[in-house]
Amino acid sequence: MKVLVFIEQRAGKSxxxxxxxxxxxxxxxxxxxxxxxxxxxxxxxxxxxxxxxYGADTVYVVDHAAFEHYNPVSYxxxxxxxxxxxxxxxxxxxxxxxxxxxxxxxxxxLDGGILTDVTAIEAAGANLHGVKPMYAGKVLAKVETxxxxxxxxxxxxxxxxxxxxxxxNAAVSKLELTPAADSxxxxxxVRKGANERPDLTEAPLIVSGGRAMGSADNFKILGELAxxxxxxxxxxxxxxxxxxxxxxxxxxQTGKTVNPNLYIACGISGSxxxxxxxxxxxxxxxxxTDPEAPIFKVATYGIVAxxxxxxxxxxxKLKALLEK
Amino acid sequence: MKILVLLKQTPDxxxxxxxxxxxxxxxxxxxxxxxxxxxxxxxxxxLKIKEKAGSGEVVIGSFAGDSAKELIVKGLAMGCDRGLLxxxxxxxxxxxxxxxxxxAAAVKAESPDLVLVxxxxxxxxxxxxxxxxAELLKWPHVNVVTxxxxxxxxxxxxxEVEGGxxxxxxxxxxxxxxxxxxxxxxxxxxxxxxxKAKKKPLDSKKPGDFGLxxxxxxxxxxxxxxxFLPPPEKPAGKVFKGEDVAVMVxxxxxxxxxxxxVI
Numbered sequence: 001m002k003v004l005v006f007i008e009q010r011a012g013k014s015x016x017x018x019x020x021x022x023x024x025x026x027x028x029x030x031x032x033x034x035x036x037x038x039x040x041x042x043x044x045x046x047x048x049x050x051x052x053x054y055g056a057d058t059v060y061v062v063d064h065a066a067f068e069h070y071n072p073v074s075y076x077x078x079x080x081x082x083x084x085x086x087x088x089x090x091x092x093x094x095x096x097x098x099x100x101x102x103x104x105x106x107x108x109x110l111d112g113g114i115l116t117d118v119t120a121i122e123a124a125g126a127n128l129h130g131v132k133p134m135y136a137g138k139v140l141a142k143v144e145t146x147x148x149x150x151x152x153x154x155x156x157x158x159x160x161x162x163x164x165x166x167x168x169n170a171a172v173s174k175l176e177l178t179p180a181a182d183s184x185x186x187x188x189x190v191r192k193g194a195n196e197r198p199d200l201t202e203a204p205l206i207v208s209g210g211r212a213m214g215s216a217d218n219f220k221i222l223g224e225l226a227x228x229x230x231x232x233x234x235x236x237x238x239x240x241x242x243x244x245x246x247x248x249x250x251x252x253q254t255g256k257t258v259n260p261n262l263y264i265a266c267g268i269s270g271s272x273x274x275x276x277x278x279x280x281x282x283x284x285x286x287x288x289t290d291p292e293a294p295i296f297k298v299a300t301y302g303i304v305a306x307x308x309x310x311x312x313x314x315x316x317k318l319k320a321l322l323e324k
Numbered sequence: 325m326k327i328l329v330l331l332k333q334t335p336d337x338x339x340x341x342x343x344x345x346x347x348x349x350x351x352x353x354x355x356x357x358x359x360x361x362x363x364x365x366x367x368x369x370x371l372k373i374k375e376k377a378g379s380g381e382v383v384i385g386s387f388a389g390d391s392a393k394e395l396i397v398k399g400l401a402m403g404c405d406r407g408l409l410x411x412x413x414x415x416x417x418x419x420x421x422x423x424x425x426x427x428a429a430a431v432k433a434e435s436p437d438l439v440l441v442x443x444x445x446x447x448x449x450x451x452x453x454x455x456x457x458a459e460l461l462k463w464p465h466v467n468v469v470t471x472x473x474x475x476x477x478x479x480x481x482x483x484e485v486e487g488g489x490x491x492x493x494x495x496x497x498x499x500x501x502x503x504x505x506x507x508x509x510x511x512x513x514x515x516x517x518x519x520k521a522k523k524k525p526l527d528s529k530k531p532g533d534f535g536l537x538x539x540x541x542x543x544x545x546x547x548x549x550x551x552f553l554p555p556p557e558k559p560a561g562k563v564f565k566g567e568d569v570a571v572m573v574x575x576x577x578x579x580x581x582x583x584x585x586v587i
Contacts, residue, residue, distance in 0.1 A: 070491060071493075072466070076459075097468070100451050101451075104451065104452040104459070105455050105456070105458070106459075107421060107452075108421060108424060108459035111546065113547045114419075114420070114452065114546075114547055117449065129550075131553070133555070134447065134552075135335065135339075135350070136337065136446065137555060139341050139343055139350070139555065140553040141549050141552055142549065142551045143547065143549055143550070144547070144549075145546055146546060147546060148546040148547075183464075184499070185465075185466070185499070186494045186495075187492070188493060189491075190492070193486075196487075198487070201486065205586075229587065246488070247470075247484075247505060247506045248484060253337055253361075253446055254361055254362070255505075261586045262586040262587065272337060272338060273337055286563075298558060299561045299563065300584060301561055301562050301576045302561055302562070303564050303572045303576060304563065304564065304566070305565075305569045305572060306569075310572070317573060317574060318577060321577060321581065321587070322587070
């Protein structure tokens with residue numbers, strides 16, 4: 001099956017989980033000749049070399065100043081050009097901001113099937129069979145495409161393993177594309193975030209604080225713990241609504257869905273809304289003074305204690321351990 | 325300015341989601357429906373735009389079953405001017421692209437200057453329909469919008485992406501924008517608003533009223549939900565209490581390294 005994988009990049013750097021999507025693509029394609037990747041941006045040709053060995057013989061590159069920043073219409077045009085060039089029946093991406101924005105547009109344009117944020121995916125003849133969490137992770141849905149001329153699938157980060165099997169030359173094939181001059185949507189700028197750490201949705205380690213943090217200033221305690229672990233700091237809705245943390249840090253139903261290897265919840269009681277966003281974390285550590293807090297029901301390890309006592313001790317002990 | 329807000333009814337976040345005995349569907353009889361929380365930000369933004377302009381019309385529409393009627397009325401009570409319920413009879417549970425095809429036809433008929441939606445629905449979390457409606461109409465869209473400023477037929481729109489980064493767009497209307505939480509704080513319906521809502525027009529339509537054939541739409545569905553599974557059970561965790569905090573932290577650090585092997 002001809003498969004195309006969209007590699008998300010920003011400022012010339014591909015997403016850390018992009019190789020997971022490429023590995024999924026390789027499995028669906030069955031062989032390097034059937035797998036291609038597409039990279040879109042300005043000065044992004046170098047990314048192709050990083051894809052070598054992950055199962056794709058071809059990397060389509062759309063490299064043009066006009067594609068420097070993401071734009072849903074011009075990026076849809078570019079991916080569509082790669083779909084046509086490769087004859088792709090399946091297009092794989094990462095369940096991350098660009099892919100989740102552009103795949104629905106392409107599915108509508110090409111009257112295709114679309115599976116979003118899957119945690120399992122397989123080819124069944126010409127169709128795709130996947131599994132995706134629904135209703136805030138309370139159930140898993142078995143989702144399938146049928147009679148689709150082309151199907152789009154985005155895979156949840158940190159679920160699938162990236163594997164370099166040493167196949168696929170990742171040879172660059174340039175697609176010459178100029179965006180329409182009369183575009184009704186222009187990207188004026190991309191403002192940098194204050195956060196240098198991986199985004200919550202892709203972070204392998206997260207330290208999160210709840211209402212019990214008591215102030216924005218107190219989040220420093222979690223920042224110190226996160227520094228030791230190279231983790232990203234998150235927050236519950238209660239902490240965000242109280243003004244202790246910014247909205248982009250919010251984990252949960254009206255925030256971000258995260259899936260790290262380790263999630264440390266400090267002073268978070270564990271509302272349904274919060275757990276909707278973090279219950280698939282592989283290991284959950286909860287610190288809370290209330291032994292009845294619902295968070296302990298999903299915790300791998302729990303400590304009934306004051307986070308202001310426990311968090312600094314975690315920082316000291318982990319620092320000593322990781323420096324060894 | 326005429327604004328069309330598209331609404332989806334979703335089960336209340338507190339709902340217990342029960343899978344049917346044969347695993348084929350979700351039991352809906354006991355579910356309590358609410359306006360998809362992100363759609364409330366879309367309604368609020370539409371009302372704010374109208375208030376600032378001092379004129380205009382806000383229409384609130386949904387492609388749904390009859391149960392969505394009271395949610396549309398809730399939107400009217402918040403201040404929307406007119407309701408539009410397009411019956412999903414015969415197309416219940418259709419995929420997002422089919423829903424988008426119906427809604428795009430409705431948008432075409434209404435011909436608004438702007439369509440506002442929630443950035444995603446909290447039931448399937450797909451983030452599809454608003455974007456697909458835009459594509460089917462060949463309109464631009466921006467989803468996950470945290471800031472919106474209109475200047476005549478041009479909008480400056482901010483979209484939140486990873487790591488706190490913000491993409492800033494200049495968009496020519498008509499367009500579709502998907503509201504993110506940070507956009508505004510939705511109002512509550514006032515008592516006079518609730519009284520007035522009962523007298524506001526609420527049109528009932530079918531896909532056929534927009535020239536669509538429900539049977540053909542059904543035959544063209546490309547994505548289906550084949551059934552549901554419960555999420556895997558997590559084994560009970562180890563919870564420590566009553567000991568010295570440093571001792572408990574020590575135990576957990578050791579388990580993280582030796583048992584869970586995550587650090």
